[in-house]
Amino acid sequence: MTQKKITRLPKDPGPAAWNSIIEPDLGFASVSTDIEADWVIVGGGWSGLAAARRLSQLLPSDESIVLLEAKRLGEGPAGRNSGFMIDLPHDLNSDTYAGNNDHDLKQIKLNRQAIDFAESAAFEYGMPKAVFSRSGKITAAATEQGIQHLESYSKHLVEMGEAFKFKSAEEMLGITGSSFYIKGLQTEGGAMVQPAAFIRACANGLRQRVQFFENSPVIELNSGTPHVLKTPAGKVRARNIILAVNGHIQSFGFYPKRLLHVFTFASMTRKLSPSELQALGGQSDWGILPADPMGTTVRKISNYSGSGDRLIIRNLATLNQSLEAPETDMRRAKAMQDHSFKNRFPMLKGVDMEYRWGGRLCLSLNSMPAFGELEERIWSACCQNGLGTVKGTLSGIAAAELAVLGSSDLLTDFLEHQAPSKLPPEPFLSLGANMTMRWKQWQAGKEL
Numbered sequence: 001m002t003q004k005k006i007t008r009l010p011k012d013p014g015p016a017a018w019n020s021i022i023e024p025d026l027g028f029a030s031v032s033t034d035i036e037a038d039w040v041i042v043g044g045g046w047s048g049l050a051a052a053r054r055l056s057q058l059l060p061s062d063e064s065i066v067l068l069e070a071k072r073l074g075e076g077p078a079g080r081n082s083g084f085m086i087d088l089p090h091d092l093n094s095d096t097y098a099g100n101n102d103h104d105l106k107q108i109k110l111n112r113q114a115i116d117f118a119e120s121a122a123f124e125y126g127m128p129k130a131v132f133s134r135s136g137k138i139t140a141a142a143t144e145q146g147i148q149h150l151e152s153y154s155k156h157l158v159e160m161g162e163a164f165k166f167k168s169a170e171e172m173l174g175i176t177g178s179s180f181y182i183k184g185l186q187t188e189g190g191a192m193v194q195p196a197a198f199i200r201a202c203a204n205g206l207r208q209r210v211q212f213f214e215n216s217p218v219i220e221l222n223s224g225t226p227h228v229l230k231t232p233a234g235k236v237r238a239r240n241i242i243l244a245v246n247g248h249i250q251s252f253g254f255y256p257k258r259l260l261h262v263f264t265f266a267s268m269t270r271k272l273s274p275s276e277l278q279a280l281g282g283q284s285d286w287g288i289l290p291a292d293p294m295g296t297t298v299r300k301i302s303n304y305s306g307s308g309d310r311l312i313i314r315n316l317a318t319l320n321q322s323l324e325a326p327e328t329d330m331r332r333a334k335a336m337q338d339h340s341f342k343n344r345f346p347m348l349k350g351v352d353m354e355y356r357w358g359g360r361l362c363l364s365l366n367s368m369p370a371f372g373e374l375e376e377r378i379w380s381a382c383c384q385n386g387l388g389t390v391k392g393t394l395s396g397i398a399a400a401e402l403a404v405l406g407s408s409d410l411l412t413d414f415l416e417h418q419a420p421s422k423l424p425p426e427p428f429l430s431l432g433a434n435m436t437m438r439w440k441q442w443q444a445g446k447e448l
């Protein structure tokens, strides 16, 4: 039996806005006594929920499934994101893709399988459009440089046989109410979610089959037969474990010096009044991704179950290898986001941000996931490389299929990857990465 003390528990800066604006539900109890389970999933984000749902489809009904989440569901990064489920590669510079179409087509196919899986969950658990909608995606430019990014990307889409439409400045105004954007590019395959509502609805939909525990961080892992997971108030004995904790897989002692921990930040306005909505104009619900990858993501949501009409704005990325973001990053994000908001929505002068927050992503230098069987009957479904709503769903499905089936069509494509590569030593890594990101953010100019 090997013993691993968990070195760090998740700390997410600021409130979980998307979770705060929906009606609170009863939630789930925490582990308060010793229990046993055939399968334990650690982590209740995209990856953990997808693993839980796929296990529930694959296992006979007498095999028990438990999910342990350190915090409340929807309060971690899974419920803190901008809610874009993206099927196409994110980077808009088509030079990156030259000669690499096969790889991209495989990724797109896998991404769409993940979005279909999320859509079928949304349908099965009765989620309204405000929580999951197959909206497609619009990437928009505010500068000539941004337009060049869109045009370069469109060439790559043509090479891959993907349909798209350009949107004029007037059309962008009609969608967003803002004259900030001068060109857009729309594709059909993506989806938009209310991330915290989606996570909670999935858990509620699965509660008859999966036993969920919130506020139950795993603080020690003893691998053996059975494995024993220690939480502050009880132990869980498990035959099989799926670790779905994204970057915190490192806190379990796995993948040392191989994972990059990036934080990104967001702000959400207070509810807009009827007169402010009229001054804004545009459509009721929309989302815009920036033409420059270091630019600003913006969403407008309409009133869903009392949550209000609001704008959400995201930018800034910082590398924090300690897995915690300092207060200075939150202050930088606030200044940047107020500036970006003012540039886009001059008609909403005086509208304050009600929530400001940040959250963790996990990347690897070679963009590979931290995936596979780590020890006997312990699997990792971690390191989503940014696009975690889709990649997390995918790795959760794949971990469940690997653990139960051993092989599947999805695994044949998904397993075509190497391990995350080794990182350069500190302090060069953090200094270099943060300086590069600052430089790229500065280069993004008005796109920010």
Ligand SMILES: Cc1cc2nc3c(=O)[nH]c(=O)nc-3n(C[C@H](O)[C@H](O)[C@H](O)COP(=O)(O)OP(=O)(O)OC[C@H]3O[C@@H](n4cnc5c(N)ncnc54)[C@H](O)[C@@H]3O)c2cc1C
Residues within 6 Å of the ligand: 006, 009, 010, 042, 043, 044, 045, 046, 047, 048, 068, 069, 070, 071, 075, 076, 077, 078, 079, 080, 081, 082, 083, 084, 085, 086, 216, 217, 218, 219, 244, 245, 246, 247, 248, 263, 264, 265, 266, 314, 358, 359, 360, 361, 362, 381, 382, 383, 384, 386, 387, 388, 389, 390, 391, 392
């Ligand atoms: C502001 C922001 C905007 C973003 N926008 C997008 C976007 O538009 N589209 C997109 O695809 N991605 C986006 N992301 C990234 C996305 O949110 C993540 O990649 C995704 O949440 C990863 O999913 P996951 O399930 O792998 O990990 P997580 O969502 O991080 O879930 C892991 C869970 O494990 C739990 N955990 C950790 N340690 C323990 C422990 N010891 N015991 C028990 N539980 C533990 C954590 O509390 C957490 O809930 C964004 C992120 C942020 C912060």
